[in-house]
Each structure stands twice: as structure tokens, then as C-alpha cells.
Amino acid sequence: MPPTSETSHAPDPTSVLVIGAADAALAIHQRFEGLATVRFARTPEEGLALARKERPSLVIVHTPDQTVLAGFLELGATCLAPTTGDIATALTDLVPHLASSCSHDTQSVIDIDSLLAWLPDQNDYRAAIAVMLARLAEDGPAMIAEMRRAWRPGETGLLRHLLHKARGGVGSLGARRFAEMTIEVEVALREGKHENVEAGLFRLEEEMAAIVPAIGHWLARESRIQERVRGTDMPCERLQAMAARHDLAACDLYRSLRRELEATLRPSELARLDRAIHTLDFPGFTSLWASARAGLAREDRASSAHPAVGNSSIRVV
Incomplete structure (x- = not known):
């Protein structure tokens, strides 16, 4: 029997669909951001x-129904x-692409995510951190x-x-572990334990050798994220x-876009959009977003103006 139009296309190995569990979908998205496309649906139907349209390679169903599973x-x-x-851990076992992509245990040597959590929605801050990390990866071995x-015994200053x-x-x-190692070397210097100083410097060298590729992996992932999110003039x-x-x-x-949208959309519209996106109500958000843009387009035509969101490069309409 020839393949039908629904089964003739191979699943996308980087696509994951989560059904019925918004928290799990968000956790998986955060874990594999830049590596996999994670989608969410409220019901199995x-x-x-x-x-049928997106061809995910993996479907996570929290309320399985045999008919739907089939x-x-x-x-x-x-x-x-x-x-x-842990669903996210299970994913790496089921999808080889994700398992290989996550083989770099970045967080164990340098916890960049916690660093970014201080100002999670500030793109300038995120970009500045990326620049500093790139500089560290370049200068770390020379350090x-x-x-x-x-290092000279008797000359420790x-x-x-x-x-x-x-x-x-x-x-x-x-890089907290690296920082702790520097303290250990300083203690050895103060106590005059030369062998411990040598061993400590060796451990610092090994740790930096782990930090550099971890940063490289994070920067590559960050580049993919930024390209995906901002890779458009519209x-x-x-x-x-x-x-x-x-x-x-x-x-x-x-x-x-949220801060710039405040200058263009009505507070009530923005509140409804916020609620829809925070609950992963994508059908509702899509409808609200289309309605907001249509309303602004009508205002555009009526005033013969071109309202922008924040600046001329980001337009709602």
C-alpha cells in the first residue's frame, strides 16, 4: 500500500510535542533551548x-488514549x-540528537543559567555576558x-x-568550582605547602580546559537561539x-518584544496577550495577536501614519 500524504514525510528529529502539561513543556524547552523545537498542545486531539503538520519525532502524552496514541x-x-x-532526562535517551548535543555538562563547570537569571528578560545584559564569556574562553589558558x-617558592606575591x-x-x-580551587592554592601558598601549590595549579589548568569548551558550547547554542528569535526584519x-x-x-x-509593545498596544490587549502566552494558550494568543495587529492596521490607515513598536525596525503591523 503506498504511503499516504500523512505518513510520507519522515518525522523531524529535532521536534518534540508535549500534550497537556505546560510546566513539562516549559522545562523541556528551557533544557533543550536552541537544540530542539518544543511545541505544546492542550489536548490530544x-x-x-x-x-500531522509538524511531524514531531517525540510526543509526550500525559493522559494517553490508545486511539490517539495510534x-x-x-x-x-x-x-x-x-x-x-525526569522527562527531560528521558528525552536524551529517546532522541540521540539531543543526547549528543547535551553531552557537554556545562553547568557543572560554569553555571551560566544562574548568572542570566538575575536579569532574565534583559537582552543587553545577556549580550554583555556572552561577550565576557567569549573573552574568558579566549584568555583563560593564557591566564x-x-x-x-x-610560581616561585618563596616569591608568592x-x-x-x-x-x-x-x-x-x-x-x-x-565558575564556582574554579573559584574554590584558587582559594585552595592560596591556602597552600600561605602554609608553604609547595606540593599542594603544584597540584592546585594542575587542577586549575584541568578545570580551565573544561571551562573553555563548555563556554564554546553555550555560545554556539546561544547563537542558534538568537538567530531563531531575532533572525528576521519583521x-x-x-x-x-x-x-x-x-x-x-x-x-x-x-x-x-514585550517592553516595546507597551508603547503601542492598549493595556487590556497586552494583559490578554500576557495571559495567553504564559498559559501556553497558542490558539488564543494567535487570535488575540492577529486581532491586535488588525486593529493597529486600521488605525494606520485612518491616520495615514505608520505606528512602530519601540523603533522603526519592529512593527506590529
């Missing part, structure tokens, strides 16, 4: 209709109906080499200074398209 399986998707455990050159400087610079960017058009496809990246793009 809504999810099946979405899967529909997903016919589309070539793997279905997961978890009752306990360790300078420490080794400075320069090495103490370099350790203190490294602890402030590297530690402030989330972000409002892109937001409409993302929401229509139930893509959780729409939440990120909406947050990046």
Missing part, C-alpha cells in the same frame, strides 16, 4: 492535528507517557600559563595577585508564525 504512531513518532521521573610562570584576580573574573561568571510576523505552530520559542520572542 489538538496535538494530533498539530503533529494516530501518533502512524505518523512515525515515538510516544512517551511518563508517570514518574593559567601566567600563574605557572609566576605575584601568584597570590593572579589567583585573586582570576577568582574575581572567572568566578563572577559562574519579528511580529515571526511571532505570529511561531504561535500558530505552537512553538515555545514564541514565548521567548514575545518577552523580547
